[in-house]
Amino acid sequence: MKEDIERIVALYPPERRFALAAMQDMQRQFNYIPAEGLDALSAAMGIPIAQLYSMATFYRALSLKPKGRHIIKICDGTACHISGSEVLAAALHDAIGIRPGEVTEDGAFSLETVNCLGSCAVAPVMLIDDTHFGGVTPDRLAAIIEEVGAK
């Protein structure tokens, strides 16, 4: 982990404006921002830890807690909301036993809701890692989860 953190920090000039980008890279690499990452960034860019912490908690793209190996995002944007995204969230709870914000015990999945994935015309929409699924029904959901979980 230490090496990855150093590599990410070294990608950017030591200026405040790159802090968000560096934290996003860490988020992508580790699925969360480790405390060591904040320390390293603070030292390299000369930004107080408290300020980095406030950014890490302000921006939705960042999290301080580890997430699952696969990240499921259920869209709860307006179009998806009125097309039954809540029913999907309930069906997912039945299937893998977690609610938005939680991680499965085996660390395989974490579940989040997001405010629009940009495929609104085929609502309700779900994103697993980098793959979009449109027009998801509770029936199809089970098959999708099984397929991804097997990987």
Place this chain on the structure above:
Amino acid sequence: MSTHTIRVCCGTGCIANGSRGVAAALREAAARAGAPAVSVETQVKATGCHGFCAKGPVVAVDPDGISYYQVKESDAEEIVASLGGAPVERLLFRREDGTFARGEADNPFYEGQVKIALRNVGKIDPLSLGDYRARGGYEALEKALAMAPEDIIAEVEKSGLRGRGGAGFPTGTKWRSCAACEETQRYVVCNGDEGDPGAFMDGYIMEGDPHSVIEGLAICALAVGAEEGFFYIRDEYLVALDHMARALADAEAAGILGDSVLGSGRRLRFEIVRGGGAFVCGESTALMASIEGRVGEPRAKYIRSVQKGLWDKPTVLNNVETLATVPVILKEGYEAVQELGVGRSRGTKTFAMVGKVKNGGLVEVPMGTTIRQLVFGNGGGIAGGRPFKSIQTGGPSGGCLPESLLDLPVDYESLDANGTMVGSGGMIVMDDRNCMVDVAKYYVGFLAQESCGKCTPCREGLRHMHAILTGICEGKGTEADIERLEELGFTLKEASLCALGKTAANPVLSTLRYFKEEYLSHIQDGFCPAGVCRALVVFGIDAEKCKACGLCAGSCPASCISGEGKQPYEIDAARCTACGNCRKACHFEAIHPEKRMAV
């Protein structure tokens, strides 16, 4: 020998329907058919959105003018085999009267559309600079380089172009104030944050025609005398981010950007900043704070950002669609935009029309087009033939309009006067199975979550409004709640710092204005007529209409529907969770909401 180009939509909408697989299958099929015996040359292009996203994956064939919908990988062979001959009929769009539309030209979805901002989206390979240039791309930039900044600004002013990102501020005026500043270190910024849930035009322009946005920002920079610029792009937009980054790199490599723009000696450097996933960061001052590497909180605007923006330097911030329109104004003259539209709303606007509309997608129409034309003309009416109930425009700062206003023209002034706004261009169509109190609660909940918390009316007011609306949806509301909502709405409008808070009450105020009876049903009768608020509803089966097909029983997760043989089915109200699956499953309108009785 005939040559055909197959354009496969690989916009985010179609990707979610599996279009990348379709593109691969078509490429393979074309390669296989490419044996000398076949006299067709085929090129398969992955393009941006064709507009008709609801029927994706969409595949078009040039120069034949054919469009296919809901194409599967297994259709690839047949499409390639048909090239040059009759189209594959079963994949064409079937019009209301049962006849087939050959392509966009005779498909009602495209009727009355005029594509300015979307001129290349769906037509070109967004990753090909050659494709963009072949359609006149970067000619406007060349022209701008030979013009005095003052003349560029005058042309944009004359076009009447106003910001497409929400506020509708005249673009030329904004540029002029920035160009007039004393400080010469200036910046330009493109707002690609598109946080409005249910709107996707900016994302689709960036992924489908990234160079048009780059060209727009470059022209803006020349006009206001900036050398550096930023694209602030929403982090969830994976394809848009990727395409913008590659287009920027290509433009630099081709000498279009960099130390000598098209050999002029002028310098332009653009950078991409990934958004952090906060709605409020779409607000201009919060966005700038975010670029500077701080928490994205808005600031008070006694000093405008055209004078003191990024790092306290004069800064112009424009929306993606605004910028994508700019090259057309320069290349074709201000008339191209000015001659379209109504009143003070000139040109076209792109709308993301989704929800319960039958043919949803991305439409670009002249300002002043009526809502009826959009929903019932282009959109083909409501899915499943259900009744239209409302259309929500303008996103979380907008409002819901009722059926009686279907003939309202869509322009900045008309929507404003009726309690909503054009906003970024989201349009969510709702039918009789959508509860307007639930919709208001949804938006307020969204905004309460997204409020940056800097000022009290917004932070506390929204939380309070959400609690009241939740109470109403759970049958705990009183008539005094309506007054309280109005009062809180007023306070938010008057006392909030930024437009998020100032406009946050619009969804509530507009639904109270047009759908008050629905609030009263919840409050007085303890019933949600749309069948959405689960605490107030159970579903019942109309024995007259039930055909005993059993579809409902199969769809019920609570297994509370029973029935046998030809007898009408029954729902055990005590166990019904009101999820509504059965109502969706029933083909005979036999299932309806009933009041949930207290136990």
